[in-house]
Amino acid sequence: MASDWADSGLDLHLELDPGRKTASLERALRAAIVDGRLAPGTRLPPSRALASDLGIARNSIAEVYARLVGEGVLEARVGSGTWVRELPPQPGGARVDRSTRFDLDLRGGLPDASGFARSAWVRAVGRALAEAPVDALGYGAPEGVAPLREALAGFLARARGVLVAADDVVVTHGFGELLGLVGRAIAARGGRRVAVEAYGHASHRDVLAAAGLEPVPIPVDRDGIIVERLAEASVDAVLVTPAHQFPTGAALSASRRSALAAWAADRGAVVIEDDYDGEFRFDGRAIGAFQALAPERTVYGGTASKALSPALGIGWGVVPSGLRDGVLDQRRLSGAASDALSQLALAALIADGGYDRAVRGARLRYRARRERLEARIALELPGARVTGLDAGLHCLLELPVHDTGGAANIEAAVERAATAIGLRYGGLASYAADAATAASRPPTMVVGYGAPPEHRFDQAIAAVIASINDARDEL
């Protein structure tokens, strides 16, 4: 459904989704403001006029306006309607009180703990406990409880295209534990080196090193990991993020996916696929798990931390038959107990559709946050650019290059300015596996928009902008 605002004095074409008019209006307005089609100082049509034009309740229009006013994208002038905000970006002058301690964590990959549907979880625990046979409440098998493994097999096949039967699923205490178990299983059969993407979580590299494998960084570009470089690396395995490279935000291209599968088959190597946010693609172009291209060579890993909460401590792996015994041996040897109860609750939640609802709800929340972030950055940080796949819980914020220092220096200055106001986030350099990786690129901050509670999200964006403006002053 489209609307031309000619009769409101505005020449603007908005494409609205007929099924979700209000939400798509909010998005369309933001997009039009960000790309300049609605210029600062433009007066929007009165909500009554727009309501009749679009066939949306006037209240809904008013709510959309109010939200955008709250975000600082629009402003309401008493007695004279709603306007695209005039306030020009002020380089060097962010509008936050310097004495504020934000105490916010915007590192990449942290989910929104405030969105966790607590009462749905309590009901799932209650249902699981009411139904669980006594046998299910003793010491659990190292691979996890059968009902969850069955439920996950169904969900992963459906939502992520994973080729999986319940027997292939191993439930762990998050993706991190899975990574450690797989690393130790590979080391136990003689593996010595594991390729990692040149940008990623330092904690993952540490877990692999502790497992006895040497992490070998492989460069990434806008198509993801550069697979041809794997051939020279002489490794036994590779840890990859094909759906959404962390943190650079690339999707592994189709040709690279094929090449990766071929490389793994040729070399007899293991691909460890960290599908940490594969459910959260916003542009409708989600691609399935890499695992389906090489199910016999791939360990697929995922987690309930993003759609539900890290407080559950539940992750899962789909482990190929050749590694299965090794992984389960390592789990036994780690001594860690399997907590059947949370697993049974998650199984109940998946079975009754609650988990799918949580995924959809989280996807909508993260998508809205991303849009708000992009809109504010476009308005208030001219020259900065939000990049990375339209997906997940984080994006890249490329800063204009100044002649005052290299990318890593500028990022470090922003990190210092952020720390000074109680904000925790890092530049790309802080995710680099080695110094060579960090060189020659624009200064880029990794902004996680998942973690702040909803009521503090606008403040979080303001804090990011303030930290960048402060760093600009310093340099």
Add this chain to the structure above:
Amino acid sequence: MASDWADSGLDLHLELDPGRKTASLERALRAAIVDGRLAPGTRLPPSRALASDLGIARNSIAEVYARLVGEGVLEARVGSGTWVRELPPQPGGARVDRSTRFDLDLRGGLPDASGFARSAWVRAVGRALAEAPVDALGYGAPEGVAPLREALAGFLARARGVLVAADDVVVTHGFGELLGLVGRAIAARGGRRVAVEAYGHASHRDVLAAAGLEPVPIPVDRDGIIVERLAEASVDAVLVTPAHQFPTGAALSASRRSALAAWAADRGAVVIEDDYDGEFRFDGRAIGAFQALAPERTVYGGTASKALSPALGIGWGVVPSGLRDGVLDQRRLSGAASDALSQLALAALIADGGYDRAVRGARLRYRARRERLEARIALELPGARVTGLDAGLHCLLELPVHDTGGAANIEAAVERAATAIGLRYGGLASYAADAATAASRPPTMVVGYGAPPEHRFDQAIAAVIASINDARDEL
């Protein structure tokens, strides 16, 4: 309160606890039957007479009689009252159907999953989630959540005499994970050998070996581990079960406790105290944790698996300051996530007294099971002897020695006979760290009376007796 049954025609003195007359009557009757003061074929007083004699409601007497009839200790003869069962033990002829598949697990140390107060747990989860600040639901600290560490510090000081502040507590996925973390921390600082009790869980020895330490068995006797043998062993640490040696059932004597503390101080070694069932002493002579004698050298470990359920996967360690960073480093490197939610629920349960109630309830249930087991064994397996501290979830069952083979052979025959009827339990040899340990002692089965659901407990005892009788036939 005492009663002489002279006016019932019975010369029997029963000591009853005035506060808990019914329960103590049940125990006293069982004891009198087991030790022969009430001989088979003796008629018990009518419930009406006994009720007025003891000042107990007639219904309560009838219930005690009915329970003992259910256990096979008494028998009810229609129209002529209640009698101590006449049926003599029949060597070689247990009274169970040979085609029965029991599907029961009576290995030492398994708790009663059917006793888990499910609804209390669901309420605790609900309360914890309702009260948790958003910050508590993100990725947790590797040491566990603060409210549980505080609650545990209070509980352990009060219930087990542990010298502990909240900062010393590390919450883990059961005792097994703690053992692996401590083992790796010791190995990381150069430790190479760890003493273990000559009888214990094979899985614990495996976890320590996987951590990079060589397990060195040290003999145990009726006073627990023989501490003087530690001096010759040249080890960096020792894993002990001072409150209730697993599975031989000894308590570490006072002089050995002092000697162990002195050895640890002299050698600069770490004592890992596995206090797996310290809360479950039945004879009122509970002694506190060893840790209080050497808090700077001892890692104290415990678990919620016995009083609540292994399905929670929660254990804890009290870690001395010198090992704390090493243990937390290993937890980070393991990659395993901390599941804050169950921890918050347990904290809520401890705070409102629910955990103490669960401990007391479990102690009463386990105590009653132990008494029923001892009574039936005394009646039906003459020559066999139940030994081990009057505590916990398991006991030893010493079998009469036959000239048909060594202890290990007889135990293996019982294990085979048990397997044939779907019963899983083992002899002492199956817990031995080495072959030398298994030699020269009477054949002895380790009987865990914790695991069977309440309604199958009598069947479980019958199955144990049947397996022994079957083995006797075989040999």
